Amino acid sequence: MADDVMMDLPAEVAQAVAPVLDALPMTQAMGRLVVPEAAARQVLPEAAARQVLPEDEAWQVAGGVTSPIIECVEAAVADGAIVSRPALVSGLWLYVDELDRSHVVSQGIDDATGSFWHGIMHRREGDFSNSHYWFRKVGTHPVMVDIDGYDPHQLIDDVEAASDDDHGRDFDQLVALQRREWQTLFAWCAQVES
Incomplete structure (x- = not known):
């Protein structure tokens, strides 16, 4: 799957994000539909809101991912190919469930793409009415036609x-759609902002 993500990216962007995708492959990223700890992190100090798990379980950490992956993202967003492209920065933070960091960035992007990332972030934190609001602001976006079976408002609903505790067929399909949504929007942002 990392190869699928990389093949749609300009070389300089692919090089910048390769360590992130190697550390947290798409098949392990964004495996939860809602990241409930995002709201807790707004109230609790970051150290209290995180659990420390063995490195091989990094992608499963409640409330985000472990430090090595965060360090990979921090390096990627500081890279010259990414740093001046806030849509890519916002997307990378979403990729590793760092909703607060993504939110700070997407709030500063005053266009449909920023609203798209903003809407995804609110859906992932479980603020569904706010997610609908941001997707109404998006209206139509070129990416939407490139994602089979995609209706952002239906996905929110x-x-x-769905329940993150129910790993049935619908859950798996929703996670797969969530991953395609991220991959398609991120690749589009990388191409358009090149």
Whole structure:
């Protein structure tokens, strides 16, 4: 899957994000529909909101990922190919479930793409009405036609109805759609902002 993500990216962007995708492959990223710890991190100090797990379980950390992966993202967003492209920065933070960091960036992007990332972030934190609001601001976006079976408002409703405890067929399909949504939007942002 990392190869699928990389093949749609300009070389300089692919090089900058390769360590992130190697450390946290797409098949392990964004495996939860809602990251409930995001709201807790807004209230609790970061250290209290995180659990420390063995490195091989990094992608499963409640409330985010472990430090080595965060360090990979910090290096990627500081890279010259990424640093001046806030849509890519916002997307990378979403990729590793760092919703607060993504939110700070997406709030400063005053266009449909920024609203798209903003809407995804609110859906992933479980603030479904706010997610609908941001997707209404998006209206239509070129990326939407490139994602088979994609309706952002239906996805919000389906995620709200689903349970992260229920790893049935619908859950798996929603996670797969969430990953395609991220991959398609990130690749589009990398191409358009090149």
